[in-house]
Amino acid sequence: MASANKLVFRKRFEKVFSKLDKNTQQQIVDELEILLTNPLKHQQVKKIVGTGVGYRLRIGRWRILFAFENNIVDVVDLFMEKSKKDYEVRIKLFK
Numbered sequence: 674m675a676s677a678n679k680l681v682f683r684k685r686f687e688k689v690f691s692k693l694d695k696n697t698q699q700q701i702v703d704e705l706e707i708l709l710t711n712p713l714k715h716q717q718v719k720k721i722v723g724t725g726v727g728y729r730l731r732i733g734r735w736r737i738l739f740a741f742e743n744n745i746v747d748v749v750d751l752f753m754e755k756s757k758k759d760y761e762v763r764i765k766l767f768k
Contacts, residue, residue, distance in 0.1 A: 678744040680705060685766070686737070689751040697735070704732050705748070712741045721760065724767040729760075738763055 682690075690698060708715050708730060721727035721738070727749075730737040736759070738750040749766050752759060 680709065680746045680748055682748045683750070686748045686751045701732055701735065701737070701751070704730060705737075705746075708739075708746060712739075712746055721764065721767070723764050727764070727767040738766065740767060 690701065693701070704715075704717075708718070712718065712728070715730060717731040718728050719731075721729055724740075726740040726742050728739055728741060730739065734753050736750075736752055736754050737748060738752075740747040740749060750763055752763070
């Protein structure tokens with residue numbers, strides 16, 4: 674079982690997160706805490722095709738993009754999914 678030692682947040686994630694209502698923020702924090710225990714076994718985590726280490730965590734309509742390497746979860750982005758193009762634009766964040 675692969676557990677993560679810490680979460681690292683990028684500014685892109687923090688900017689969007691700070692604008693959310695408190696209930697949504699708490700829901701995201703709760704899911705991130707669960708993610709720390711075993712990032713790749715969370716029910717709502719899927720690998721992002723076209724990246725080596727990119728994954729997404731689904732929370733309702735919200736998506737959290739993260740990379741998992743060396744027991745560190747690098748939280749890259751937070752956005753509300755509207756179409757598949759949302760992912761195509763963000764794949765470059767993992768390169």
